[in-house]
Amino acid sequence: QKEVEQDPGPLSVPEGAIVSLNCTYSNSAFQYFMWYRQYSRKGPELLMYTYSSGNKEDGRFTAQVDKSSKYISLFIRDSQPSDSATYLCAMSGSGGSNYKLTFGKGTLLTVNP
């Protein structure tokens, strides 16, 4: 089983839709969960950052973590064409590893005007 799994999509939605992006993971030692957005030919840009289980909201973005199910989600409300990008989940806090981020493969999102 892969450490972090993420459906690569592609996902195509109309402008204004609610988008749900998800990752599952197998390593129960992960404690910190991040979502990065990556535009074409750019580096990953940190969007959301959560610790352990629960929800975190920032504007149109909500991150959810369910550690019991080893499942994390990112919701985007009122999606805009400028949200079109690849979304990467990332995790850390894996046992003795204090520095390494473990990434999912990324989901390619297109928001159509």
Added chain:
Amino acid sequence: EPEVTQTPSHQVTQMGQEVILRCVPISNHLYFYWYRQILGQKVEFLVSFYNNEISEKSEIFDDQFSVERPDGSNFTLKIRSTKLEDSAMYFCASSLEGGAGQPQHFGDGTRLSIL
């Protein structure tokens, strides 16, 4: 907003040659990282660096790789004898503090092409 800058944006090198990838981390950050992303694959951790020492490295980071902070602003990744399979995007990242869970901020990467 402060950002991590990487140069060059694209590097083409013959197999067997040495290559140095350069990064300027965010100025008050103390922890530095290199990741790579082979086309179509995940972003993978290579190495973390703090206080002029490697703090953690992956199995990918073998003897062909080295990192250095030659001055107060630059952070470099050297690949001594490049292989075809080293072709990838290489991302530098930095964080203000270390340890699990500290937000890491990434540069836009250097695309390394080995011929």
